[in-house]
Amino acid sequence: MPFAAALRKSLEDRDSDVSAELRRGDSLEDVLNRHLMTVEQLGGDDAFTCILLLSPDGKRLSYGAAPTVPASYCRASKSIEIGPYAGSCGAAAYYGRPIYSTDIATDPVWGNYRALALQHGYRSCWSTPIRNSNGEIIGTFAILHRSTGMPTREEIDAIDLITGHVADAIMRSRDPQFLAKRGAERMARAPLLRLVSDNLAYNDPANRLRAIAEKLQAKAVELDGYADRSDPDLLVQDLKDAAELSRKLAAAIIAQIDFISSGRRIP
């Protein structure tokens, strides 16, 4: 089967799986990784794909999925401020159009990340903005290569196709109606599972809840520790908020344990 037709079919197959995957609780990263692995399997040995998601303030990109890009590369570029010299993705988000860097070694777009890319053996990168249904940029999709070069017409069409499918998956994962439905389905299933399960923890909900409350309390302490060690400019308040939420959830769970133990009705 020709590449374009094979890609179209594979992505359509993926589309039919996305809702079920999100409903059963798979993370968006898991879903997007499967999309990208599908693309890479068809794209040959010299295609390393990644999806970066734009922050709500529209200023920074962070990794949404990058199944075969080395962790050391992702760590070193984990939060990219978009701009004209912020690599192909940072520039694509900044300008709102595809940026095809045919030679990373000489392209000014790679000013801030050139050394990192070359150290990892990447020589070209084709990045395209991902847009939601309102046309707003929500991220970028990129293909890195270990060779220099410009995409062909067929490859540009393939990139557009992939970007559209990725946008659909991201929007589906963020759709409030979908999230509410998923929550309701999980809620409807879980109590019935408990009634029939032979698992000791499920047969004693208080044990399971106690274990979760202990984990939450431990996480709160860890989050406070991260906040104390973090650079004050790097959103320390978010870490403090997360620690507070962890404690709040632990307290709510302990209240539920009391309810289960006493057999009182839920308020």
Added chain:
Amino acid sequence: MSSASDIRALIRHDARTVEIEMLADDFLAFVDAFEVTLSDGAVPPEFAERLANLHQRADRLI
């Protein structure tokens, strides 16, 4: 042996617990997903976005 009405009552009474437990599971998974980055002393922008969503769910529930 439980009657059908006992089972229905159990399910109904358990609903809020399940919802809180689901939120706690999601919160723990969220912190785990960012653990490596956080331990490096950084907080990525996506952290704030996802934390805000969890806060909203908690505010509705608790």
